[in-house]
Amino acid sequence: MVISGERDTSVCPSVCLYLFYCLRVRLRETETEEKQGWRDFTRSWMLDPYSLVRSDLTTVLKTSTEKKKCMTAEFQPDDSSFLSLTTDEITTLRDIQTYSQTQSWKRSRMVLYLAFLLGILPTAAQAQWRHPVIKLNSQLVVGSEVVLNPGTPLVLRCEGDGPVNWLTRLAKHKRFISKVKGRVRTFRVERPSAEHTGTYKCEYTSVNVKGQNLFSTVHVYVKDPDSLFWTSSTSLSVVRKEGENYLLPCLLTDPEATDLGLRMDNCTSVPPGMNYTADPRRGILIRNLQPSYNADYVCSAKLHGVERTSKAFSINIIQSE
Template structure:
């Protein structure tokens, strides 16, 4: 299984990975790859954006890997900041909203319309604290503004607003 760690924001951390061959690191955000020097990854002032799964694997055998999920928590930000909040997808596709929890002790992780109302009754989604919210089989009727929500110490926290547009599949 995957190990996980809860870390405080702005407290430095170092990850190291030992192997007999050349290794490569994979981070959630591509821009964080620059922090690597071979076997160690050193972050001086991690923000909640460093929340995510870190994987080290052999360069030539990517199926041989070790990974750890790090929650970088801070008292204000319950979610990571998404790379993109304007989403255009085809009907029938699945989409992962990147609202990862920064603290695993949060509860009632769910999806809502940005205006606070419930999502469409037929909408099928799963909320995974380590990945975000996966909406399955998108329909044009789902187009709208959504937020991820969670309770942190009893207080409801909201993510950025995701503007979702679902386009119809062209019939042949």
């Protein structure tokens, strides 16, 4: 499996530790303030239980959150001491209770916000996604190519950190891709043939991730005892303009084949000056086509010392004016 590009996620632990430190410091400061407020409240309450209730509301609101919770807890509607209060005092207590609840919410909101940061920043760091993982028939693919023997199902599974999809060599093979979109997509052929030989690419579907070259590929050889090459019937007749390049799609179905090359169908060598390169995974690339190349060609290779050839390609080059 071929992958490209690397990302550094070491920033995540440093940021998380820093935010966690800030959260602990703030909570300790809040705890210290509440303890001091509680001591002040106890001292005042022992001297005059009603002094805090009858004092100006602005003064009362300067006390700690815990003090106000205590005051509202001391005077419940079923408490006899509550019945002795005046209407203004009851209103004051209700205002204190409302303020206490507001302050409690503000503190909770602060903690939730910091917790949110602690959660979202690691997620942002992890947004530098890994390369998708490819499995063949439930086994992790660790190399750049795999070989299937005749009769073996072809089940390619792609797993990623986000929505992924398969890119197949032939457009008609898209029908073998699972319909459900998500972090896992499967390419499944129960009875593959030489036609399914080729390179399969799994990539993220997100536009933002595509630019990071985060993809994985694997080349699949599907052995066919009757054919060492796969050739497309639609590419057997080639018509191109002079000076163009053309790839003859004669893919090898067995990686053990050697000496991949090109020759004339009449068993003679290619025309003088013809420049081509052979790739077992893609075929024969002919560069700078010339009218003198008009002829029938076959791809050739040796398997266990025996020469094998592909179907014939008829090449016709249109001369430039």
